Amino acid sequence: MNTAFDAVIIGGGILGIATAYELARAGMKKVCVLERHYLASGSTGRCGGGFRQQWSTEANTLLAMDSVKRLEGLEEELGYHTEFFQGGYLILAHTPEEEQQFAKNVEMQRRLGLDVNIVDADEALKIVPFLNKEMIRKATWCPKDGHINPFLLTQGYANAARRLGVQIHLWTNVVGIMKKSDTFFVMTEAGNTYQTPLLFNCAGGFSRSIGAMLNVEIPVDPYRHEILVTEPVERLWNPMVISFSVGLYARQEMSGGVVMGMGDPNEPVGTFVGSSMHFMYEMAQRFTRLFPKLDKLRIVRQWAGLYEMTADAQPILGPVDEVDNFIQASGFSGHGLMLAPAVSQILADMVINKKKSEVVDSLNVKRLYNLKNVNKEKSVV
Amino acid sequence: MKIICRCQDVSEDEIIAAIRQGATTIDEIRRLVRAGMGSCQGRTCRRLVAQIISRELKTPPAEIYPPTFRPPNRPVSFELIMAERERQETEDGDKK
Numbered sequence: 001m002n003t004a005f006d007a008v009i010i011g012g013g014i015l016g017i018a019t020a021y022e023l024a025r026a027g028m029k030k031v032c033v034l035e036r037h038y039l040a041s042g043s044t045g046r047c048g049g050g051f052r053q054q055w056s057t058e059a060n061t062l063l064a065m066d067s068v069k070r071l072e073g074l075e076e077e078l079g080y081h082t083e084f085f086q087g088g089y090l091i092l093a094h095t096p097e098e099e100q101q102f103a104k105n106v107e108m109q110r111r112l113g114l115d116v117n118i119v120d121a122d123e124a125l126k127i128v129p130f131l132n133k134e135m136i137r138k139a140t141w142c143p144k145d146g147h148i149n150p151f152l153l154t155q156g157y158a159n160a161a162r163r164l165g166v167q168i169h170l171w172t173n174v175v176g177i178m179k180k181s182d183t184f185f186v187m188t189e190a191g192n193t194y195q196t197p198l199l200f201n202c203a204g205g206f207s208r209s210i211g212a213m214l215n216v217e218i219p220v221d222p223y224r225h226e227i228l229v230t231e232p233v234e235r236l237w238n239p240m241v242i243s244f245s246v247g248l249y250a251r252q253e254m255s256g257g258v259v260m261g262m263g264d265p266n267e268p269v270g271t272f273v274g275s276s277m278h279f280m281y282e283m284a285q286r287f288t289r290l291f292p293k294l295d296k297l298r299i300v301r302q303w304a305g306l307y308e309m310t311a312d313a314q315p316i317l318g319p320v321d322e323v324d325n326f327i328q329a330s331g332f333s334g335h336g337l338m339l340a341p342a343v344s345q346i347l348a349d350m351v352i353n354k355k356k357s358e359v360v361d362s363l364n365v366k367r368l369y370n371l372k373n374v375n376k377e378k379s380v381v
Numbered sequence: 382m383k384i385i386c387r388c389q390d391v392s393e394d395e396i397i398a399a400i401r402q403g404a405t406t407i408d409e410i411r412r413l414v415r416a417g418m419g420s421c422q423g424r425t426c427r428r429l430v431a432q433i434i435s436r437e438l439k440t441p442p443a444e445i446y447p448p449t450f451r452p453p454n455r456p457v458s459f460e461l462i463m464a465e466r467e468r469q470e471t472e473d474g475d476k477k
Contacts, residue, residue, distance in 0.1 A: 040412070288460075
């Protein structure tokens with residue numbers, strides 16, 4: 001098989017699928033997504049499902065605010081129920097240093113127009129009962145953050161994209177890419193070749209190896225990130241709760257289970273996504289420290305996915321200098337789902353309507369080739 | 382209406398609807414309509430879901446992509462996990 005498309009997107013996670021939809025919506029006729037397994041089988045389908053606008057860098061905050069605006073009307077536009085729920089995000093400050101950093105973040109976020117406040121421990125407990133009050137100094141609260149079902153959001157985008165003529169080729173593993181004059185030749189494990197003048201790298205934890213196929217360095221390192229879900233219980237609280245110093249996030253799904261995950265600084269770089277007993281112990285300890293009254297909750301399932309990290313924990317977006325029309329959307333550092341609705345639209349606008357975007361320019365891969373002045377995103381679990 | 386997943390109340394019609402949206406594996410159906418996401422983790426419905434896929438897509442059951450199995454085997458409370466950790470730590474301490 002040898003097929004020609006106007007655009008080929010590598011990666012059938014939320015970034016690839018949303019970008020395909022936005023390209024088709026902006027008028028592109030022949031768009032094709034190549035996914036090596038099934039939809040959202042990588043990081044997207046394994047993530048915590050939160051969307052938040054509370055960040056420490058302006059670029060992330062602006063993209064996230066755009067994303068939430070987009071998400072607010074998306075169910076209607078896609079004609080698909082996604083469990084979109086603006087239950088808010090409560091971010092806990094346990095130390096004076098955190099309190100200081102959060103005050104700075106909130107000041108910047110409010111300047112950009114975000115509805116976010118600093119609350120004290122009593123108010124925090126009104127929003128999320130069962131918290132260990134003694135551990136909390138202050139918290140930041142944004143009621144317009146929330147959570148969504150990652151599978152359903154991806155499927156909703158995919159169904160709408162297919163209706164606009166997008167082809168999604170599942171179980172299609174890309175093994176090599178060549179570029180001759182203006183055409184990319186994308187070769188798959190099954191021996192097929194796709195031709196296109198425009199190629200997107202939305203391969204998440206594997207975007208470095210896709211870049212390498214064209215000799216472009218994409219400095220993204222995948223790390224395993226483990227997560228678990230409890231049995232469904234009565235409504236406990238609405239928001240996503242985050243604590244950076246305890247190192248956990250927790251939210252209650254619409255179906256009742258409490259999903260929680262944590263960052264592990266000892267995790268080595270790699271694409272292994274098996275589960276560990278160490279995580280189970282560590283998560284149990286951290287969660288019951290923060291929620292002592294919820295120690296009877298039962299764990300139903302644990303799993304893991306990849307955080308695709310960049311040096312500044314911000315994504316890599318837009319073109320690269322070495323190869324024309326090779327567009328990057330990767331390195332989201334654990335936050336691809338929540339930034340995808342905005343990023344996909346901005347990138348489609350950029351390639352089709354030649355619209356400039358300052359945020360995309362500021363997140364070009366070039367910044368990561370020289371790490372002297374890194375503006376690192378601090379709000380990462 | 383025929384219930385296929387008893388833990389999560391998922392009907393045969395919902396599973397067929399997921400297949401019509403492009404799902405070809407047990408894992409995709411689990412993610413889309415939650416069949417097999419409940420407390421038995423699909424022990425009961427896994428084979429039934431495979432049969433429905435096989436019938437709808439006319440694929441031999443042996444060719445259906447095998448589902449993922451995830452720990453723990455049975456639901457287990459945080460309390461129990463903490464107690465087990467403590468026990469192991471005491472044991473390790475005794476050995477030293």
